[in-house]
Amino acid sequence: MDYESYAAVMKALSDPKRVKILDIISCGELCACDILEQFDFTQPTLSHHIKVLVNAGLVNVEKKRNMAPLFIE
Numbered sequence: 001m002d003y004e005s006y007a008a009v010m011k012a013l014s015d016p017k018r019v020k021i022l023d024i025i026s027c028g029e030l031c032a033c034d035i036l037e038q039f040d041f042t043q044p045t046l047s048h049h050i051k052v053l054v055n056a057g058l059v060n061v062e063k064k065r066n067m068a069p070l071f072i073e
Contacts, residue, residue, distance in 0.1 A: 005057070012056035017041075018049050022058060029062075 012018055019040065024035055036046050055058045 009058065010054040012052050012058055015049070021049055021053065022045075025059065036065075056067055 012067065013022075020038070021035060024030065024038055032043075032046060032050070036043060039046065050061060054061060
């Protein structure tokens with residue numbers, strides 16, 4: 001891993017909401033709608049946080065039917 005990758009991971013983990021998302025999905029695959037129930041923000045905001053986590057290589061997103069389960073790599 002290079003310095004850019006380390007910085008992306010640290011930036012992703014600098015937000016408490018993203019750390020909570022990682023904690024929620026640490027036990028396994030979970031639908032985005034189930035994650036959203038744990039927060040007081042909108043689906044686009046969740047999508048933003050998930051995108052940051054994906055770009056940092058901390059989570060993968062897999063679409064199944066019309067849901068988007070998330071799981072830690």
